[in-house]
Structures are given as structure tokens and as C-alpha cells.
Amino acid sequence: MRLTRPDKGWSWVVMVASFFIHGLNGSILYGAGIIQVSLLDRFNRSVSLTSWAGGIFIFFMSSAGVIGSWIINRWGCRTAFLIGSVIMTSGLIACVFVKSLSLIFLVYGFVAGSGSGIIYTTGIVVVGLNFEKKRSIATGFASCGAGVGVFILSPVIQLAREQYGNCGVFFVMAGIALNMSVFGALCFPSYLEYYKVERHLADINLSVSSLSLSKKKRIYERVKVFANIPFFLICLSLFSSHVGIYLMYVHLPNFAISRGTSGFEASFLMSITGIMNCVSRLFIGFAGNSEHISTIILYFGTFSLLGISTMLFPFYGSNFVGQAIYAAFLGTYSGCCYVLLATITPNLVGLKNLATAFGIEMTFTGVGTLIGPPIAGFILDSGGTYEASFFLAGSSAIIAAVLGLASEVFHQVSHPTEAFISPENDKLFKEESQQQCDGIITQ
Known part of the structure; x- marks a missing residue:
């Protein structure tokens, strides 16, 4: 072959x-x-x-x-x-x-x-x-x-x-x-x-005889990663953000229909989020590679803008034009974190623990997506309004932004020799990480 x-x-x-x-x-x-x-x-x-x-x-x-x-x-x-x-x-x-x-x-x-x-x-x-x-x-x-x-x-x-x-x-x-x-x-x-x-x-054949000791090592590595306070704050940030993000993705079409938008127009709102998500990931990738911009600032800024636009959505989302504008905001800012985590995560836990850390992050993300939409549904079924659920979603995104910034603060406390959210150090780390990742995958 x-x-x-x-x-x-x-x-x-x-x-x-x-x-x-x-x-x-x-x-x-x-x-x-x-x-x-x-x-x-x-x-x-x-x-x-x-x-x-x-x-x-x-x-x-x-x-x-x-x-x-x-x-x-x-x-x-x-x-x-x-x-x-x-x-x-x-x-x-x-x-x-x-x-x-x-x-x-x-x-x-x-x-x-x-x-x-x-x-x-x-x-x-x-x-x-x-x-x-x-x-x-x-x-x-x-x-x-x-x-x-x-x-x-x-x-x-x-x-x-x-x-x-x-x-x-x-x-x-x-x-x-x-x-x-x-x-x-x-x-x-x-x-x-x-x-x-x-x-x-x-590796499977070599580790059969020492299976117990392999298990103990993996458990120790997971506990060590989870005890990392800056990383734990990023996990909480991802949980909070995805409570709001998928609350909006699930309930936006039904909200639009309840305001007189047709079913086809409501589906087109999802199309808008899709194309803007595509464009924003490309731009955030280029911005993240810039030596003048820190990834943690981008992380904080994108979630902050998402939160603000979501909390204000009830004031401009009563018609299709306003709904389309918000769909553009949602698509633009909701997916940027996935691009930025490729640099933020190894900076906090190291390349050795990268796979374990991504697994933990995805678990927190999954739990957030699981409970967000039902919370909004509970608010509506209890006599509340879509506006109240959108305020919750926007607040969740802003909390996520603050937690992301707090993660960098705690990281700076534990690593005082590193400049606070330094774009120069950020660029050097990205280059070193890419080189080491290439070596790991090539082996």
C-alpha cells in the first residue's frame, strides 16, 4: 500500500x-x-x-x-x-x-x-x-x-x-x-x-501486563490538570458561555416565528449564523497569529460582544431585519473560542496534558449545552418571556468573558515571570507549541 x-x-x-x-x-x-x-x-x-x-x-x-x-x-x-x-x-x-x-x-x-x-x-x-x-x-x-x-x-x-x-x-x-x-x-x-x-x-500489547499502573497514571494526570485553577476557570467559562450560546441557537427560530417571521425566514437566520461563523473563524485565526494581539484579549472581547448583543436583542429583534442582525452577531462571536483554545489550553496545562485538558473542556461545554435550552423553556413555561431568557443567555456570555480574563490573572500569579497577557510571549508560545505538536504527531 x-x-x-x-x-x-x-x-x-x-x-x-x-x-x-x-x-x-x-x-x-x-x-x-x-x-x-x-x-x-x-x-x-x-x-x-x-x-x-x-x-x-x-x-x-x-x-x-x-x-x-x-x-x-x-x-x-x-x-x-x-x-x-x-x-x-x-x-x-x-x-x-x-x-x-x-x-x-x-x-x-x-x-x-x-x-x-x-x-x-x-x-x-x-x-x-x-x-x-x-x-x-x-x-x-x-x-x-x-x-x-x-x-x-x-x-x-x-x-x-x-x-x-x-x-x-x-x-x-x-x-x-x-x-x-x-x-x-x-x-x-x-x-x-x-x-x-x-x-x-x-502500545496496547506492551501495556497489557501493567494495565493497573497505566490506569493509576491517567487518573493522576487528570486530577493534576483539574486542580489547575486557571484551567478550571476556563472550564467554568466554557460552561457558562454554552449555556447561553445553545439557548439562543435552539430558541431563536421559534422566537422569530412567534414575532411573525415565516418558517423559511427563521431557517434563513440559521444560514446567517453559519456563514458568519465561517468568516469569523478565519479572521480570528489570523488575528490570533498576530504578534500584537493576545488570545486571551480576543477570548474576552468576543464573549463580551456576544453577551451585550444578546442582552440588547429584545430591543431590536421584533422584526426580521433585527433578527438577522442578531443572527450575524451570534454566528460571528459564538465559535471564536474553539480557535483560541488551541493556544490558551496548552499555555495553561502544557502540551503533555493537552489531550486530557481538551477532554475536560468538552465535558464542561457539553453540560452547558445540555442545560441551557431547557432553562429557557422552563422560564417560558412558568409564565416568563423570551426576553428574560435572552437576558440570561447574555449574562452567561459576559460571565464567561470575565472568567476567561480571571484565568489569565490567576495564571499570572502562579507564573510571575510571564508578562500579563503579553502579545509577544503569546506569539512565542504559539510558535513553540506548533513545533512541539508537529513533533508529537510525526513520532
């Missing part, structure tokens, strides 16, 4: 395949608001109860990365794409036939969400295993597929709902999920991936 070398030949096909996989997966992920409207019509239950479906889906999408990583290490990225696609497709098809909302929580939230998480993780990893010198460019291009997919496919999902009903729309979504396996099949193993899997299998 001829293996692809990094940055050459078939690696570019893998990058394009990952772009389309991100697009298809993102359209279903960020279409949670359209699904929320569908479930309200289909089951005629409370807003808070139906909101759990989207929350559970996003939670397992965030949490299934551990499973995805294990599949990749054991069998490779192509197999991981196939398994994730089949799981996700099965869950969405089951949504057509189930008769109770509790079963929707299981097949849509747990099953489809887990499949989506496996695909999401693999879509990121496969690019890293095919590129070295041009990894940042390739990763940025591939991740932009999510925004493009939401922009194009959100109206398609809404039209499918209008054409085929609240049950039939899940068939269309299942077809979208199944097509991810087609693009995943194009991701033949590269030189880096092949030897990564081979080394993992060798």
Missing part, C-alpha cells in the same frame, strides 16, 4: 472531503432550532421539555470525542467516519417512527448525537494526520465547511419539513448523515495515520 506523505497528493483530497463532512454534520448540529419547532408541533408538549432533545444531542456530540479518538487509534479515520455515519443515520431514521418524546431523547439525542460527535472529532483529526507545514491552512479550510453547510442546508431542512412533515424531515436528515460516509471513504490512511495506528496497537 502506498501511503500519502503530509501536505502532498491525496492529502488535499482528504482536506476537501473533511470540508464537506463538516458541512453536512454542521447543518444538522446547528439545525437544532428547526428540530425544536418540529418537535413542538409534533408532540404538542412544553417548550422546556422539548428543548431537552436538542440539549441532549449537542451534549453527546461534545462528549463522544473520547469514543471517536479510541476508534481512530484502533482502526483509523475511514472506519471512524463509517461508524459515526451509520450510528447517526440509524438514530435519525428511528426518529421517523418513534411515538413518544422520551424515545426522541434516546434516538435523536443519544444515538444521533453520539454519531455526530464521532464524525466531528474524526473530521478534525484526519486533517492533522495529513498535513504538517500547511496544517493551519488546511484545518481552517476544512472547519469552514460547517458554516457553509449551515448556510446552504438550513433552508433545505426547513423546506423538507414543510414538504414531508415533522416526521419525514428526519428521513432527509438521515440521508445527509449517510452521505458523510461517502466522503469519509475518500480519507485513505496517510503515512502519519498508518504509523499512529500501528504504534497504538504496539
Whole structure:
């Protein structure tokens, strides 16, 4: 078998395949608001109860990365794409036939969400295993597929709902999920991936006799990372921010419809968030690489602007124009943290503990996405208003911004020789981190 070398030949096909996989997966992920409207019509239950479906889906999408990583290490990225696609497709098809909302929580939230998480993780990893010198460019291009997919496919999902009903729309979504396996099949193993899997299998054979001591070491590493106060504050920041972010993603379409916006226009709001999310990730990536800008300042600023625009949304969101303006704000500022964490996290915990730290961060993110939408639903069902839930969402984003800044303050206290949020030191660390990451993946 001829293996692809990094940055050459078939690696570019893998990058394009990952772009389309991100697009298809993102359209279903960020279409949670359209699904929320569908479930309200289909089951005629409370807003808070139906909101759990989207929350559970996003939670397992965030949490299934551990499973995805294990599949990749054991069998490779192509197999991981196939398994994730089949799981996700099965869950969405089951949504057509189930008769109770509790079963929707299981097949849509747990099953489809887990499949989506496996695909999401693999879509990121496969690019890293095919590129070295041009990894940042390739990763940025591939991740932009999510925004493009939401922009194009959100109206398609809404039209499918209008054409085929609240049950039939899940068939269309299942077809979208199944097509991810087609693009995943194009991701033949590269030189880096092949030897990564081979080394993992060798490590398994060597560690069988000392399994207990391996377990103890991993537990110690996790406890050590979790006890890091600056890192813990970042985790709390991610939890707080995602309480608000996915509260808005799930409830924005239904709010718009309640204010007289058509269903198709409401779905177009999701398209706006998608394309702005795509553009903002590119710009924040370039800004984060600047020697004059600190990533922690960008982290604080993006969440602050998101919080302010959300708290003020009731004053300008009574018509479609105002709703479209807010959708642009939501898309622009809600996804920047994922780009910035690639620098912030290793700066706090070191490269050795990076994988453990990302796993913990995604858990906090998942819990935030799980409880945010139902909290808003509870406010509405208890006689409150959308305005009150939007104030909660905006406050959560601002708290997240403050916690991010507090993390840097505590980090400075424990590392007094480092300049406070120094752009120069930030740039040096980024360069060193990239070099060390390249070495780790190449080994």
C-alpha cells in the first residue's frame, strides 16, 4: 500500500472531503432550532421539555470525542467516519417512527448525537494526520465547511419539513448523515495515520501486563490538570458561555416565528449564523497569529460582544431585519473560542496534558449545552418571556468573558515571570507549541 506523505497528493483530497463532512454534520448540529419547532408541533408538549432533545444531542456530540479518538487509534479515520455515519443515520431514521418524546431523547439525542460527535472529532483529526507545514491552512479550510453547510442546508431542512412533515424531515436528515460516509471513504490512511495506528496497537500489547499502573497514571494526570485553577476557570467559562450560546441557537427560530417571521425566514437566520461563523473563524485565526494581539484579549472581547448583543436583542429583534442582525452577531462571536483554545489550553496545562485538558473542556461545554435550552423553556413555561431568557443567555456570555480574563490573572500569579497577557510571549508560545505538536504527531 502506498501511503500519502503530509501536505502532498491525496492529502488535499482528504482536506476537501473533511470540508464537506463538516458541512453536512454542521447543518444538522446547528439545525437544532428547526428540530425544536418540529418537535413542538409534533408532540404538542412544553417548550422546556422539548428543548431537552436538542440539549441532549449537542451534549453527546461534545462528549463522544473520547469514543471517536479510541476508534481512530484502533482502526483509523475511514472506519471512524463509517461508524459515526451509520450510528447517526440509524438514530435519525428511528426518529421517523418513534411515538413518544422520551424515545426522541434516546434516538435523536443519544444515538444521533453520539454519531455526530464521532464524525466531528474524526473530521478534525484526519486533517492533522495529513498535513504538517500547511496544517493551519488546511484545518481552517476544512472547519469552514460547517458554516457553509449551515448556510446552504438550513433552508433545505426547513423546506423538507414543510414538504414531508415533522416526521419525514428526519428521513432527509438521515440521508445527509449517510452521505458523510461517502466522503469519509475518500480519507485513505496517510503515512502519519498508518504509523499512529500501528504504534497504538504496539502500545496496547506492551501495556497489557501493567494495565493497573497505566490506569493509576491517567487518573493522576487528570486530577493534576483539574486542580489547575486557571484551567478550571476556563472550564467554568466554557460552561457558562454554552449555556447561553445553545439557548439562543435552539430558541431563536421559534422566537422569530412567534414575532411573525415565516418558517423559511427563521431557517434563513440559521444560514446567517453559519456563514458568519465561517468568516469569523478565519479572521480570528489570523488575528490570533498576530504578534500584537493576545488570545486571551480576543477570548474576552468576543464573549463580551456576544453577551451585550444578546442582552440588547429584545430591543431590536421584533422584526426580521433585527433578527438577522442578531443572527450575524451570534454566528460571528459564538465559535471564536474553539480557535483560541488551541493556544490558551496548552499555555495553561502544557502540551503533555493537552489531550486530557481538551477532554475536560468538552465535558464542561457539553453540560452547558445540555442545560441551557431547557432553562429557557422552563422560564417560558412558568409564565416568563423570551426576553428574560435572552437576558440570561447574555449574562452567561459576559460571565464567561470575565472568567476567561480571571484565568489569565490567576495564571499570572502562579507564573510571575510571564508578562500579563503579553502579545509577544503569546506569539512565542504559539510558535513553540506548533513545533512541539508537529513533533508529537510525526513520532
